[in-house]
Amino acid sequence: MSETGRILVDTATRLFQNIVTPNELARAEAGEWPGNLWNAVEELGLPLALVPEDQGGFGIDPVEALAAVRVAAAFALPLPLGETMLANRLLAGAGIDSPGGALSVAPTTTAGRTAHPLALVPENGGWRLTGVARRVPWGGKVSDVVVVAEAAGVPHVALVPAGRFDVAPGNNLAGEPRDDLTFGCLLEPSQVAPAAGVTPEGLHAAGAALRSIQIAGALARVLEMTVQYASERSQFGRPIGKFQAIQQSLAVLAGQTAAASAAADLAAEAITAPVGDHRIAVAKARTGEAASVAAAIAHQVHGAIGFTHEHSLHHLTRRLWSWRDEFGNDAEWSRRLGHAAIAAGADGLWPMITAA
Amino acid sequence: MTAFTFPAPPPADVEGLRAEVRDFLATELAARKPRDRARSWSGFDADFSRKLGERGWIGMTWPKAYGGHERSALERYVVLEEMLAAGAPVAAHWIADRQSGPLLLKVGTEEQRQTILPRIAAGECFFCIGMSEPDSGSDLAAVRTRATPVEGGFRVTGTKLWTTYAHKSHYMILFCRTGSQEERQGGTSQLLVDLNTPGITIRPIADLSGEHHFNEVVFEDAFIPDSALIGRMGDGWNQVMGELAFERSGPERFLSSFTLLVEVVRALGDDPSDRAREAVGRLTAHLVTLRRLSRSVAGMLQNGENPALQAALVKDLGALVEQEIPEIVRGVVSVEPSLQADTELAAVLAHTILNAPAFSLRGGTREILRGIIARGLGLR
Ligand SMILES: Cc1cc2nc3c(=O)[nH]c(=O)nc-3n(C[C@H](O)[C@H](O)[C@H](O)COP(=O)(O)OP(=O)(O)OC[C@H]3O[C@@H](n4cnc5c(N)ncnc54)[C@H](O)[C@@H]3O)c2cc1C
Numbered sequence: 001m002s003e004t005g006r007i008l009v010d011t012a013t014r015l016f017q018n019i020v021t022p023n024e025l026a027r028a029e030a031g032e033w034p035g036n037l038w039n040a041v042e043e044l045g046l047p048l049a050l051v052p053e054d055q056g057g058f059g060i061d062p063v064e065a066l067a068a069v070r071v072a073a074a075f076a077l078p079l080p081l082g083e084t085m086l087a088n089r090l091l092a093g094a095g096i097d098s099p100g101g102a103l104s105v106a107p108t109t110t111a112g113r114t115a116h117p118l119a120l121v122p123e124n125g126g127w128r129l130t131g132v133a134r135r136v137p138w139g140g141k142v143s144d145v146v147v148v149a150e151a152a153g154v155p156h157v158a159l160v161p162a163g164r165f166d167v168a169p170g171n172n173l174a175g176e177p178r179d180d181l182t183f184g185c186l187l188e189p190s191q192v193a194p195a196a197g198v199t200p201e202g203l204h205a206a207g208a209a210l211r212s213i214q215i216a217g218a219l220a221r222v223l224e225m226t227v228q229y230a231s232e233r234s235q236f237g238r239p240i241g242k243f244q245a246i247q248q249s250l251a252v253l254a255g256q257t258a259a260a261s262a263a264a265d266l267a268a269e270a271i272t273a274p275v276g277d278h279r280i281a282v283a284k285a286r287t288g289e290a291a292s293v294a295a296a297i298a299h300q301v302h303g304a305i306g307f308t309h310e311h312s313l314h315h316l317t318r319r320l321w322s323w324r325d326e327f328g329n330d331a332e333w334s335r336r337l338g339h340a341a342i343a344a345g346a347d348g349l350w351p352m353i354t355a356a
Numbered sequence: 357m358t359a360f361t362f363p364a365p366p367p368a369d370v371e372g373l374r375a376e377v378r379d380f381l382a383t384e385l386a387a388r389k390p391r392d393r394a395r396s397w398s399g400f401d402a403d404f405s406r407k408l409g410e411r412g413w414i415g416m417t418w419p420k421a422y423g424g425h426e427r428s429a430l431e432r433y434v435v436l437e438e439m440l441a442a443g444a445p446v447a448a449h450w451i452a453d454r455q456s457g458p459l460l461l462k463v464g465t466e467e468q469r470q471t472i473l474p475r476i477a478a479g480e481c482f483f484c485i486g487m488s489e490p491d492s493g494s495d496l497a498a499v500r501t502r503a504t505p506v507e508g509g510f511r512v513t514g515t516k517l518w519t520t521y522a523h524k525s526h527y528m529i530l531f532c533r534t535g536s537q538e539e540r541q542g543g544t545s546q547l548l549v550d551l552n553t554p555g556i557t558i559r560p561i562a563d564l565s566g567e568h569h570f571n572e573v574v575f576e577d578a579f580i581p582d583s584a585l586i587g588r589m590g591d592g593w594n595q596v597m598g599e600l601a602f603e604r605s606g607p608e609r610f611l612s613s614f615t616l617l618v619e620v621v622r623a624l625g626d627d628p629s630d631r632a633r634e635a636v637g638r639l640t641a642h643l644v645t646l647r648r649l650s651r652s653v654a655g656m657l658q659n660g661e662n663p664a665l666q667a668a669l670v671k672d673l674g675a676l677v678e679q680e681i682p683e684i685v686r687g688v689v690s691v692e693p694s695l696q697a698d699t700e701l702a703a704v705l706a707h708t709i710l711n712a713p714a715f716s717l718r719g720g721t722r723e724i725l726r727g728i729i730a731r732g733l734g735l736r
Contacts, residue, residue, distance in 0.1 A: 251726035338637025
């Protein structure tokens with residue numbers, strides 16, 4: 001990691017450690033927008049971290065920029081940081097000026113439901129955007145939403161300010177807003193542009209990459225918390241971490257965490273790759289599985305205290321249980337990957353693995 | 357943030373080498389059926405090893421002065437993974453290339469290096485590992501095989517067990533006791549044992565598929581000269597631990613069942629069920645991830661770091677996947693495993709089922725590896 005990247009991670013770690021308090025998490029979960037947290041994030045310049053330097057960004061490697069998302073996830077930062085970074089990148093790619101502030105991206109497909117596809121048609125020198133985007137992260141909280149929609153068969157990026165769509169609020173298991181947005185609005189010419197190389201499917205993959213990275217970040221913290229708890233909590237006259245059964249469970253947790261971390265690295269490296277690069281599928285499939293195994297172990301080791309609302313473990317585990325299913329769950333991405341592997345054929349499987 | 361970091365594998369321009377290895381294997385292995393390919397790193401073929409030696413693909417990272425080729429750990433990794441994925445018979449030279457050679461390079465005497473390493477690199481000198489004993493498997497520090505100092509060398513008495521390919525090897529690296537039993541780790545040393553030495557008897561042990569890979573090796577007052585001592589007297593334990601990092605992280609720790617995965621993909625054909633797609637995809641995701649972790653360890657070894665902890669982690673994760681593959685295959689195709697079957701899938705499945713229990717035993721059991729990981733987490 002470069003010097004800049006390391007400084008970014010250290011700074012973000014110190015910041016989130018201090019500002020993401022249990023109170024902030026509780027208030028955010030109750031539906032309040034944590035404006036002061038957002039201001040701190042903006043002050044660090046994180047929203048533009050994925051934007052190329054010549055377009056006002058940091059000029060750092062996407063992998064390093066996304067390391068900040070990992071750290072944010074480790075502290076359960078209740079903000080659409082990754083989504084904003086991604087939205088700004090999409091806007092920059094399409095040559096649309098970023099409005100600043102917190103942004104979101106509209107997923108194009110959601111588990112079990114075919115979204116009413118978003119469509120753009122020219123109207124009065126501008127564009128009419130119609131359709132429904134489901135379970136948009138923080139969709140009802142952010143100042144603008146970025147969507148990718150087809151206009152005459154060509155993917156376009158559109159910037160839609162809050163107030164131009166109807167919001168049906170929803171939540172994930174961790175109480176993060178996941179809102180259904182219904183569009184039927186007119187947009188200015190300056191708010192719509194052909195998406196350079198980005199398709200709805202590409203956006204879905206980028207979202208999956210973000211969630212993989214977040215899962216890896218949260219798991220690192222879950223491991224840390226669980227190991228610490230095991231060395232502090234005593235039963236039968238010694239710390240539970242001295243019991244071999246607990247040690248073996250924690251070793252499994254460490255293994256899953258390491259695997260998730262490596263898989264998330266693949267996703268970070270691939271976030272700007274063209275659709276069809278298998279690394280994001282690998283990452284979402286592998287991190288989703290790791291999240292399931294790890295969350296179960298973390299709760300087992302924490303005993304009843306970890307099952308309470310008072311304890312902070314659930315801020316991470318409920319996110320893990322949500323993130324593994326967002327932008328396609330591990331089963332969906334495994335199927336896609338398996339489809340490609342089987343299509344590559346018996347003799348193409350290994351070349352496919354080494355190319356990833 | 358995490359207790360264990362796995363740095364991104366160092367960039368390496370290896371695609372040219374990979375293509376070269378693939379070409380070579382396509383020719384060399386053309387006649388090898390899947391059921392033979394499934395044996396890869398238990399497949400012993402001295403001719404094949406000699407050809408690899410000629411190609412410069414053994415001892416790749418060692419100094420040229422000792423017959424090596426001064427290539428990077430990542431280049432070595434590519435050669436190895438291509439061999440294993442293709443099911444090449446690597447067993448003959450494999451242990452020497454992976455751990456015995458590097459051990460001699462690190463702590464061996466100049467004479468040992470000069471006489472042995474070039475022969476290993478040429479694919480003409482094979483090694484076995486004499487660590488386990490009847491009463492010391494996981495508890496390696498309990499070894500009893502004793503080397504008693506005598507005029508000009510040692511007299512060795514004791515029994516080594518599960519010694520893979522002792523019957524076809526030239527040398528054994530013997531882990532033995534040169535101090536008292538009470539000293540445990542401190543009283544151990546390593547000797548370079550010529551297996552033609554009088555007083556050594558090698559007896560076959562059939563594994564559960566009935567094949568002969570490993571052996572019991574009995575030492576009865578065998579005389580081993582002073583010049584056979586590897587490294588320092590009493591330093592055996594530390595040396596062995598260093599060796600194990602080489603033994604635990606490589607692609608052989610997650611590719612043991614790879615031929616079976618290849619054959620099931622072949623059998624699934626054009627119209628796989630969603631369940632089959634999901635299963636194959638999941639395993640692919642695991643393998644890609646393991647490869648990254650494993651290459652990361654290769655990078656650390658290259659930098660002279662000691663990734664013993666990371667290696668234990670890779671082996672534990674790898675063995676899980678290797679052992680899952682036959683179970684998953686059973687879930688997506690209906691086939692009765694049989695070593696004598698006409699179809700390759702059934703034969704490969706049979707071989708893999710019968711060998712899978714070893715994957716989490718050899719090179720350190722699952723429980724021992726997890727104990728190492730727990731120690732790394734600060735729990736012990
Ligand atoms: C195919 C194969 C090839 C091999 N090749 C070689 C070789 O070439 N050279 C060589 O030296 N050895 C070789 N081995 C031996 C191998 O290294 C040992 O089998 C291994 O170290 C385990 O020892 P053991 O079989 O005595 O089991 P044991 O140590 O008796 O263990 C039995 C069970 O108890 C568990 N156990 C033991 N101690 C503990 C503990 N402290 N905490 C928790 N659980 C524990 C183990 O995990 C295992 O589940 C080979 C083994 C196999 C299967």
